């Protein structure tokens with residue numbers, strides 16, 4: 076619990092046993108629920124996650140977005156935090172992000188890696204991210220600096236209103252497009268640190284880059300239809316009174 080809110084952490088994982096060890100070392104103890112969505116990893120990802128007392132969901136259908144949809148549907152916290160299982164996103168930023176979220180009544184925070192000068196990223200990745208950011212602006216009319224970031228902090232109740240169709244890497248931009256476009260939702264980007272990765276990236280820069288660009292067009296022009304919401308509206312909790320930190 077943090078400030079009387081239950082916190083769920085969701086991580087899609089494909090061969091991330093090393094990253095999970097690193098995450099477990101400095102994950103705040105007050106995170107109530109940790110869900111690892113595994114896709115038949117060939118290393119000890121599932122066993123390592125269980126050894127920390129975390130919930131492992133085995134998803135047979137491949138894909139980053141598919142894993143997220145399964146994990147998010149199983150989350151029970153009031154607030155959801157997401158990150159890769161590779162250890163790149165900063166666990167010690169979680170309380171800061173939650174403080175900002177609760178103090179400023181933000182519904183969705185997207186973490187921005189682009190302010191970090193030592194960001195371990197190739198030119199192609201930065202360029203591809205920038206191209207996608209520009210197209211998001213042209214197609215959806217909101218400005219974002221890191222459309223491909225995998226760390227988000229948001230109120231679980233938003234899932235009842237989001238149209239999340241992507242099973243692949245485009246899920247990351249899609250959840251932001253939804254959050255920043257939904258009427259009445261206060262969405263913000265905040266800068267975070269970002270660390271070197273353990274293990275190999277599953278991103279295929281050219282294939283995923285072009286696919287994610289094409290995805291933005293398809294979604295904008297209504298070619299993707301509507302997906303079932305991940306949670307029912309009735310599941311959303313009643314508003315709670317502001318409370319003190321645990």
Ligand SMILES: Nc1nc2c(ncn2[C@@H]2O[C@H](COP(=O)(O)OP(=O)(O)O)[C@@H](O)[C@H]2O)c(=O)[nH]1
Nearest residue numbers: 087088089112114138139142159160276277278
């Ligand atoms: N369960 C599952 N996780 C995936 C899949 N593809 C990627 N991931 C995980 O999603 C996260 C993001 O992928 P990553 O390779 O780090 O992408 P990058 O951050 O863009 O280099 C990592 O924790 C991966 O292990 C998948 O098909 N299934």
Ligand SMILES: [Mg+2]
Nearest residue numbers: 159161163272
């Ligand atoms: Mg990663």
